[in-house]
Amino acid sequence: MALHTLCSRVAACDWAGLAATLDGQGWARIEGLLGPRDCAELVALYESGRFRSQVIMARHGYGRGEYKYLAYPLPEPVAALRTALYPHLAPIANRWNQMMDIETRYPPAHAAYLERCHEAGQVRPTPLLLRYGPGDYNCLHQDLYGEQVFPLQVAILLSRPGEDFTGGEFVLTEQRPRMQSRPHVVPLAQGDGVIFAVHHRPVQGSRGPYRVNLRHGVAALRSGHRHTLGVIFHDAS
Ligand SMILES: O=C(O)CCC(=O)C(=O)O
Numbered sequence: 001m002a003l004h005t006l007c008s009r010v011a012a013c014d015w016a017g018l019a020a021t022l023d024g025q026g027w028a029r030i031e032g033l034l035g036p037r038d039c040a041e042l043v044a045l046y047e048s049g050r051f052r053s054q055v056i057m058a059r060h061g062y063g064r065g066e067y068k069y070l071a072y073p074l075p076e077p078v079a080a081l082r083t084a085l086y087p088h089l090a091p092i093a094n095r096w097n098q099m100m101d102i103e104t105r106y107p108p109a110h111a112a113y114l115e116r117c118h119e120a121g122q123v124r125p126t127p128l129l130l131r132y133g134p135g136d137y138n139c140l141h142q143d144l145y146g147e148q149v150f151p152l153q154v155a156i157l158l159s160r161p162g163e164d165f166t167g168g169e170f171v172l173t174e175q176r177p178r179m180q181s182r183p184h185v186v187p188l189a190q191g192d193g194v195i196f197a198v199h200h201r202p203v204q205g206s207r208g209p210y211r212v213n214l215r216h217g218v219a220a221l222r223s224g225h226r227h228t229l230g231v232i233f234h235d236a237s
């Protein structure tokens with residue numbers, strides 16, 4: 001995978017449009033972030049890559065299926081994606097924090113943000129590859145790994161819905177204060193990324209913005225195998 005192609009794909013996204021969509025619904029899709037060959041390379045990494053740990057989800061009550069956290073140094077395409085996406089997300093994160101009266105602001109470059117994580121004792125990489133088989137699912141959760149939290153993350157679907165697998169929809173729920181939770185089903189094709197809020201997002205109410213609490217997960221697969229790349233911007237303790 002040509003890294004400059006990856007970086008120019010990220011740069012070519014309509015970031016003003018994505019920011020507006022994120023403000024409106026808490027998630028936004030980047031279509032065709034990765035090509036079919038890029039996806040196949042990342043799927044192959046599930047077997048051949050270097051990882052710091054493996055999680056069998058059923059053992060922890062997280063669902064069914066498994067995932068592996070990549071080790072540092074990250075594979076080049078994953079490192080490049082994370083570095084290239086971050087500067088576009090940091091201004092959105094800063095604006096959201098301002099709306100939610102949260103004091104934290106994020107530096108414009110990911111390297112500087114990682115230094116902050118490392119100073120807080122969060123030094124372990126969080127990008128991960130996930131693998132689901134028939135009947136596997138991922139319970140609603142939030143990827144929080146310490147006090148340092150970057151409020152947006154990206155998941156990229158590496159498999160072809162309808163061909164490699166059926167079912168396995170990416171879902172989000174929004175828990176609103178004193179109201180019932182709202183579900184979202186995110187339609188993804190192979191290579192599409194979804195940007196979404198890790199835990200909170202501001203929603204504009206009639207008396208100013210309020211906070212909603214988000215969780216994400218994956219519905220059970222009916223058949224086949226599904227792989228995902230998760231890009232989380234804070235390191236873990
Ligand atoms: O497999 C998925 O689509 C969900 C992945 C996930 O939970 C994550 O990237 O944090």
Ligand SMILES: [Fe+2]
Nearest residue numbers: 142143216230
């Ligand atoms: Fe997750």
